[in-house]
Amino acid sequence: MADFEPRIVAFACNWCSYAGADLAGVSRLQYPPNIRTIRVMCSGRVSPGHIIRAFEHGADGVFVSGCHINDCHYGFGNRWAEKQIEKTLKLVEMLGIEPDRLKLEWISASEGEKFATSIRTFVERIKELGRSPLQR
Amino acid sequence: MEEARSKDEARAAEVASLIKDTRAYLCIDCSKCTGSCPIGKAGSVYSPRLLVQHLVLDGRDPSETEVWRCLTCGLCRERCPSDVDFPRFISRLRATALIDGNLPQTTHGGTFQELMRIQANERLRQNKMDWLPEWVNARGADDLDGSTEDVYFVGCAPYFDVVFADFDLDLKGTHEAALELLKATGLNPVVLRDERCCGHDALWSGDVELFRKLAGRNLEMFKAAGVKRLFVSCPEGYHTFAHEYPAHLGELGFEVINTVKYLADNPPPGFDMEGDTNTGTRPKAGGVVEADGAGDGGAVTCGAAADASTRPEEVTYHDSCRMGRFSGIYDEPRKMLAMTRGVTLKEMEFTRAQAPCCGSNLWINCDSLSKKMQMELLEEARKTGAGVMLTACDKCRIHLACALMQNGHVSDGLKTDNILRFLYRKGVRKT
Numbered sequence: 001m002a003d004f005e006p007r008i009v010a011f012a013c014n015w016c017s018y019a020g021a022d023l024a025g026v027s028r029l030q031y032p033p034n035i036r037t038i039r040v041m042c043s044g045r046v047s048p049g050h051i052i053r054a055f056e057h058g059a060d061g062v063f064v065s066g067c068h069i070n071d072c073h074y075g076f077g078n079r080w081a082e083k084q085i086e087k088t089l090k091l092v093e094m095l096g097i098e099p100d101r102l103k104l105e106w107i108s109a110s111e112g113e114k115f116a117t118s119i120r121t122f123v124e125r126i127k128e129l130g131r132s133p134l135q136r
Numbered sequence: 137m138e139e140a141r142s143k144d145e146a147r148a149a150e151v152a153s154l155i156k157d158t159r160a161y162l163c164i165d166c167s168k169c170t171g172s173c174p175i176g177k178a179g180s181v182y183s184p185r186l187l188v189q190h191l192v193l194d195g196r197d198p199s200e201t202e203v204w205r206c207l208t209c210g211l212c213r214e215r216c217p218s219d220v221d222f223p224r225f226i227s228r229l230r231a232t233a234l235i236d237g238n239l240p241q242t243t244h245g246g247t248f249q250e251l252m253r254i255q256a257n258e259r260l261r262q263n264k265m266d267w268l269p270e271w272v273n274a275r276g277a278d279d280l281d282g283s284t285e286d287v288y289f290v291g292c293a294p295y296f297d298v299v300f301a302d303f304d305l306d307l308k309g310t311h312e313a314a315l316e317l318l319k320a321t322g323l324n325p326v327v328l329r330d331e332r333c334c335g336h337d338a339l340w341s342g343d344v345e346l347f348r349k350l351a352g353r354n355l356e357m358f359k360a361a362g363v364k365r366l367f368v369s370c371p372e373g374y375h376t377f378a379h380e381y382p383a384h385l386g387e388l389g390f391e392v393i394n395t396v397k398y399l400a401d402n403p404p405p406g407f408d409m410e411g412d413t414n415t416g417t418r419p420k421a422g423g424v425v426e427a428d429g430a431g432d433g434g435a436v437t438c439g440a441a442a443d444a445s446t447r448p449e450e451v452t453y454h455d456s457c458r459m460g461r462f463s464g465i466y467d468e469p470r471k472m473l474a475m476t477r478g479v480t481l482k483e484m485e486f487t488r489a490q491a492p493c494c495g496s497n498l499w500i501n502c503d504s505l506s507k508k509m510q511m512e513l514l515e516e517a518r519k520t521g522a523g524v525m526l527t528a529c530d531k532c533r534i535h536l537a538c539a540l541m542q543n544g545h546v547s548d549g550l551k552t553d554n555i556l557r558f559l560y561r562k563g564v565r566k567t
Contacts, residue, residue, distance in 0.1 A: 047245025048299070056254040090298045091247075095254060096261040134257050 006060035006126040010035040010119070011050070013043045015073040016108045017065035023112030031116040032123040035063065042066065043104075044077030048088040051102060055092070058135055061101045061126040063119070068106040078106070096133055100125055147232055154228040155192055162218035163188045169212035169222060174493040175205060178505040178512075184212050184222045191229075198226075203233045204240040204501055208340050209493035210461040223340075230342025240341060240500040244299065248337065248499040251295055255333040256349040264294040265329050267308050272315055275361070277330035282362035288315060288325035289368045289377070292333060293530060303537040306557070307530045313560030314369045314395045320404035320563075325367055328357055336372040336458075337498045339380060351381055358390065369395040369556055371459035371529045378463070394459075396528055396555060400468035406563035407475040448480045449562075452522040453555065454513065455491035456529035469528060469555050476562045482520040492516065494532040495539070502535075510539035518550050526555040 012018040018039045024031065040046055043066025054062050064085060066078040085104045093099045105118045130136075155161055169184035176182050182205055190196040197203070208223040216222070230240075242249055254260065265274050275284065293307040300307075318325055335350035358366065368374040371394075378392040399407075453473065459465050466488045473481045486492055495509030496502045514536060517525040527533060533552045 047247055049242075049244070049246035049248075049250040052247065052250040052254050056250065056257065087298050087301065091251070091295060094262060094264040094294060094298070095251075096263055133261065134254070134259050136259060 004127060004130060006034050006123060006131075007058060008035045008061040008063055008123065008126060009054040009059045010037045010063040011040050011043065011046045011065065012037055012107075013066040013073075013077075014039055014041050016067035016071065016106075017043070017115065019109035020065070020107040020111050020115040023109065024115045025112075027112045029112055029116040031119040034123050034126075035119055042072070042074050042077035043081035044072075044074070044079075044084070046081060046084065048084060048091055051088050052091065052095070055095070055097055055101075055132060055134060058132070060129075060132045060135070061103070061122060063103050063105070063122055065105045065107045065115070065118070068108055071108065098129055098133075100129060101132065143235075147235070150228070150232055151191065151195070154225060158221040158225040158228070159218065160188045160192055160220050160222075160225055163192065163220050164218055165189065166217060168215045168217065169220075172211045172215045174207065174209060174211065174495070174509050175505060178495075178508045180205075180505055182206070184226075188220065188222070188225065197232070198229060200233070200238045203229050203238065207493050207495070207497045209457045209497070211457075211490070211493065214461050214489050227340045227342055230340075231344055232342075234342050240498075243496075243499050243502045247299060248292075248295075249341075251292070252333045252335070252338055252350070253346060256346060256353065258353070260330070260332075262330055265290070265327060267294070267312070268327060269312055269315055271319065271324075272327055273324070274327045274329050277328070277357060277360075280328075280357070280360040280362075282360065284326040284328075284361045285364040286323055286325040287358065287361060287363045287366050288318065288327050289331055289334070289366055289370075289373060290327060291331075291368075291370045291373045293370070296530065296534060300534055300537070303534065303541070305530070305533055305537055307533070307554075309557050310369060310530055310554040313554070313556045314367070317399055317404055317556065317560055317563070318367060318395065320406070321399065321402045326361070328361060330357065332357075334370075334373045334376045336376040336380075339376070339384075341498050341500065344384075347380075348384060351385055355381070355385065355388070363390045365391045365393055367393050367395050367398065369528070371456050371463065371465075372531065375458045375462045394463065394465055394468075396459075396472060397465055397468045399559070400471045403472070403475055404563065407472065407559075448478050449524070450480050450482050450520075450522040451524045451526050451558070452482050452484055452517050452520045453487070454484070454494075454517065454525055454527040454532060455488055456527050456532050457491075457493060459528045460491055461489055465528075469526075472555070472559055473526075476559060479562060482522045484516045484520055486516065494529070494535045496535040497531075506535070507539050507542060510536050511543055514539065514550060523549065523551065524558070525550060525552045526558055527552065528555050530554055 012021055046064050051062050066081055072078045089099045092102055103122050107115050167185045173182050187198045206226040210223050212222045268274055290311045297307050332350050332353045335347040339347040374394045473479055492513050495506040536552050
């Protein structure tokens, strides 16, 4: 599986993480090209349904990122996201998909470096896990 | 152009056949359906009569919202003098709506629709059965040898337990209880780890293709397991396996058995009271509950000598649509309750085929009307004076728990429980 290139869906919130990804870009920080970024208004908008749909459509991993706790543009959106992801992790595991394939990370608009590192670590972890069990 | 015409033709053919199949052409314009519809009762305007009339006479489709609004509860069909199958009429129209790109408003961010869709994936291997009682033999899809004759179908309860963890309903407990009760009758049913969604919601939401896919996977697995009898507790699942699978995919080659019905016919030890004697008490018109001395602080209970365990527990029973109107199972749950020691059934004003809808279905279109229907149903149950409202459908319980969470003060301490869980706790509980 040396040539395995995972397909990863990354949800990024409009106010922090998407700007963080932008910063990683304009700062010319290198990270693997395996992610397909989807901008959402808030990490709280990402429902278990979106994540399960991503896996169903062939994603090897799903990365959700939002503002740090207490920094949410809408006040409590990321707390809701935290709760949703906790439930989704259980659902994903019941569906026979390794829970490590789903990751939640808080990345602010100033943390371009953190965005690049998080994606790098996540891609490495997915490469270790190999193809999604639904795609093998 | 060619393609558009053939699409239109296919559509016209489908509409003609659904009018025929659901006997919509027999509509006599009496409007009993509109008067029966729980949506109308809750304060909105919804007229099955007009929808049928518009399609049959003018070839006019329901509006984008009307096609999704029906709860498919079947009360209109129950009262229709011409036996027009309106729930099926609307669900077949949904299939054409989907082709037109008219999608329903899903609840919970579409989580349940996606859970359903992902279960059609051939490679899916699930881990949802870690809670089973130790004695239950659970088999994976790769471990089937055609020797498992009695199979118990669990369904989506483990997933619901995760999503609705806040309600603390213990929906898996229903199936644990069902398995223990079946064991007490001398059976040893096997559970298939990789059973798929039965496809009920897909079918009634018009996604026949997904329904067929899910049904195909299930039947393939049942065949590999060598199923002779399939036990199902969930009313939706039971109705789907027993009636929809044969209608869509032909002869099943095995028997589909409702757990409550089976238990009523083969009562396990612990259910030794004379059946059929307890008909329950009905509230008088206007909802006033008849005086009953056995309630809390009643005159019949003898002071300190009567502790909670000897005092009969008062319960009421809600006939869910898929259990009652769709499958005709009314007497069996009542028989089971009559056979249970220390339980009195107090009937609601509208029961059996006239039972109200729980207000929500298929994880689409939940709104203030749904909440209103749910609170009205709970109010009906509360009026009986019973402390617990039993039902066979755990989806009803989820919807009602959701309404209670928002309007808790009206409930007066009324609880809901699944009838199997209740029976297990009352009857053959482990000593």
